[in-house]
Amino acid sequence: MKIEYSLQDVNTTAEQILKHTTSKILLFDGEMGVGKTTLIKSLVKLLGSVDTISSPTYSIVNEYNAENGSIYHFDLYRIEDEEELYNFGIEDYLNTSHWILVEWPDILSPLIQNSHTTINIQLNIDSTRTLVLTNIHL
DSSP: OEEEEOGGGHHHHHHHHHHHOOOSEEEEEOOTTSSHHHHHHHHHHHTTOOSOOOOOTTTSEEEEEETTEEEEEEEOTTOOSHHHHHHTTHHHHHTSSSEEEEESOTTTGGGOOSOEEEEEEEEOTTSOEEEEEEEEOO
């Protein structure tokens, strides 16, 4: 699925993601500053959380409480190898029924053995974004 949107349409875009995803594991890929965290903030609110949402760049993972359980928001930008993922127990997170939202998922992608959704975001020359959502069934 492909969506073109502006930052003013981020809530509508987040609604479309939730409508079309077939997994609770969402992997967000895109250049720095493309709006991954902004989109995740909207998703977390739509999932029923009233928590303050911020990028977990230094903490690696933030947990938000929602109506139907927890939401885990990862930023793997600073992770250098798979061992670091295992050191903080990534497999425990992936094997839950909670929402998992991951920014900079390249290092994690080969380890995922669950169905998941990839969301690639590109910044267009006119400052709109193009999002491609792909459901991966394993």
